[in-house]
Amino acid sequence: MIVALIRSVLGAAVCVFVLFASAAHAQDETQREATESTGATGQEEEAEEPAKELELPLAGLQIPKELPEDPNGLSMEVAELVALHPGLLRAAVIGESAGGRPLWVIVAAAPGFLDPNERPALMLAHWAESPASNASNPVLGCLRQMLASNEFDLESLLSERTLLLAPQLNPDRVAGDETHGGKLQFNQSFPARWQPESIRPGSGPYPLSSPESLAVVEFLDLNPMLSAVAVLSSPSELSSSKAKPALPKEFMLSSADAKAGRALLDLWSDDAGSLAAGWPNLASPGSLIDWCVLELGLVCVSVEIEPQRTKTEIAAQATPWLQSARWSARLLQALPRIRVMKNNVVRLGEDLWQLDLSIWNPGPLGVARTGARGLTASISQVDLLYAAGGLEPSVEYALHHQLNGDVRIGALPAGVRRNLRLVVRGAEAEQARIELRAPRAATFGFEITLIESGS
């Protein structure tokens, strides 16, 4: 009966895990700013198109044919939430635990111009470290709070960003399934600084030897727009985050990433004084956070929740997850963005033009991890001859590598402003089309008319 209900509620949309983004009515803050400052034509003006089907890069995801009884009635809760907010929430099973329990991920994304796949994303996750069959799920509680309160304008907040919610990544453990969830420790089996069983019991014969951890890694690895992971942890995990031995140099974060982590932690405020921690205090060999930080370059933070609050206790409180919900909203607002602050168009010859742009990431998160592919500008509709750039306030420009109209600009850390100078060939009044793309920031496109500034 339960299975039938869930399946009917979720329906085909969940089975194929398709996201629907309606036409782009929401005014993109970034583009509005650019339009005002550059006089460029924003994308929204050409975006009058019907709703389109979008697929997340999650090929092969399917709801199990026979849903098992999962801990805490999680499937039912997920189904209810999705049914109540069909325009905002979609859900999918990204894998199964060793005991056959579903691993749910809810995708929260409001209609907006960009595909939810292409928006910067935050993941809010939780996993159980001990059996707690009647405990309220903090991730779902946080989501309910955000949905219920007028304080959070989710439609606006999620029109440019995507929130991924993983309510329970270790369902066998929470169900007290000792056969499958007892011996192998979920949070020791990830492939970063992993240690073998002989050194650290519970790590398994090799990393990702449990289906849970493998499913999580495959899911996250397929989501290049993910910028940060926030974990609602049990106190035992956070309290063990103190007094860690120093990490080898090769595992230390760049100063920019460390600064970003501190900035996200500063967004947490809790009168109750709950613990909050970021890297490297969260470092633990073979942990999911180690992997997210060291391999994906994500910023990871964690705050303490009360793991054993029962549903009855929760129901007695008016706003039990308010702090977590506020923090989540702040984290969403902190996801990377690209701004274009000004431009200057100079006529160099009859059909030769100099375009000056200033590109800025207001932060606090950088658009790409240190050393990885960063910002790229694609120029079309005119011929690109040269591209050069430099950091403000320097006036010394270095030539950028360019290939087939693409200009590779590189990293754009939080708070950094880069000047970009393009020399293009085109007729007067033609429009140069420029798209700025970066991992973990929404693609930003605009057009500049080839008319000399001030004329």
Added chain:
Amino acid sequence: MQLKGHPFRSKAILNASWILLGGLASSQVSFAAPAPLQAESTQADETVTQDPVVEDESQQEQQDSQAPATEAVSEAEATQLEESATGGDQPVAPPANYSDLSEVTAQLASWLQRAPDSSQAVVLAPSRGGLVASGVLLGAPGPRPLEERTTIAIIGALDGISLSGAEASLWIGEQLLQRLDELSPDVAFAILPWGAPDGLAARLSGFCIEGRNALSTDDDGDGLMDEDGPDDVDGDGMLMQMLVPDPEGPWVRGRDKRFLMPAGEGDYPRYRLLREGSDNDGDGLLNEDGVGGVVLDRHFPVNWRGRDRVSGAGAWPLAEARARAIADRLLSMRTAIVVVLQGNHGLMAQPGGVPGGLPQLGPAELASYSSLRRLFVSSTGREQALDMSLSDVTGGQRAGTLVDWAHSSVGALAIEVSPWGPDLTRRDSNALDAGFRTPQLTASMPPHWGDQRWIHWLDDVHGGRGFVDWYPVQLDNGVTTLVGGWEPQTCLNPPPAELSLALQGLPDFAVELAAALPRLELILVEQRRDGELCSFSVELINPGLLPTGFSKSAEVELELELPPGAKLLVGSMKVRIGQIPGGATSERSTWVVTLPRAEPAILRAKGAWIAPVELEVRP
């Protein structure tokens, strides 16, 4: 990997040194025809035909992604493999040439055909390129099934480069097949000659992918895959090495200008050492995104350093199905020893690919590895005075190796043995003297010491042939580089004529390893009966050279099984004995039971490496 369309595919690299040095006609050199090429080709006559049965298995396994990555072949499949045997070929001399995959498959099939009671095929997951390179379990005839025996795994060329390692695996298997009567019926060998099929097939065909498998990767993060790999920029038909001037480069040319030295303070001019190649994608970088993905011997979890920190390490450890299949296979057997045959140091190396990393060997483990080294020296005639780790023998870090993981997680003794090495030809008499004056250098050995060790081989044995002196070549971007270095099939793999030298003594080493394995003998030292009241005491003896294991989970246990009506009065149904060193006897264990006269008590001893042994006690 788009092998078919890649320019290297049609560029057969002429290996003149093989002809010059080995005296072999070029037609005698085997060039592998990798299966992906066959699969993509519409011209059947362009390729060497792979065994059709194996190809079918490959397709089936690729279609069924839910199938287990590793499995013993069914009886029908084994029969088909047997039918693919070349029939009657029983090599008695070491190979004088390198086998391609079809020849390896045929040889394994011939083993199954020639010794049906002593062999069993093992099919592992195909490579990324779709190549199916199987293995075989071998052992003396006996009542215990092969898969339940104490096992020595012999894995060839997991680095995807060491063709000599692959040949050594085949040669060991071939010799074992003829020496089955020297083996205990409780021992099995798991032989996997082509550990990394994509890399080996490519190397055999002169296609340079540095031992990587056929996974396409975007190494430089530009959204394109495999677009900027090595090229033959000077058009001489060989892919050599290239020195690129760089004020920050780590290398300078040494006193012998052919070889490089790490740059010290004030040293100039400095270079970066790359494969020969140009900037194909115009991004200002050279060869930063070549063909191929994962080097399987950098792909295991222990000391794995991350996808961005070690080239070819993979997205995460054991992400590649073939590596995972090898891991699962080793975990599923009573694997006591893992021998990886690869490299060109000519030595036996014990775990320790990363100084200061895992595993940290304890005294008992160090003693066992010393025992193995002594067996290696006595069997092969080589000289190796010191126990050396993986990082010692190569003078650099080796992250994510099978050897480090197999020791740490399988709990096996794991070693790397290099058939080929610079000092194999350093002989003054008929007796093989490998001449390894292995140094007191282990602590401070510079990363380039391997090159220095090869100077003697190059100059005294080969008259300087096999190395192209550095000469200037101007790249398209105007940069003048130096191209030169070792020719193919010189220091990484021996010329075919010297292959037999590289394999000498290795089958003996395998037989010695089998003889050194731990065994358990249950000795009844005392028994008494007084009516139904009985007592008995036993000791466990390990007559082998090696201990019964290392890890806590591998401790020997004694189980008592009583018949119905019997009752245990003193003692325990399960006794933890712990580890028994080689040649040692355990403490005595005693039980007092009530036992009907007609029924025996059964004692069963077992350890992780050793199949259970039983003793019926009838006081």
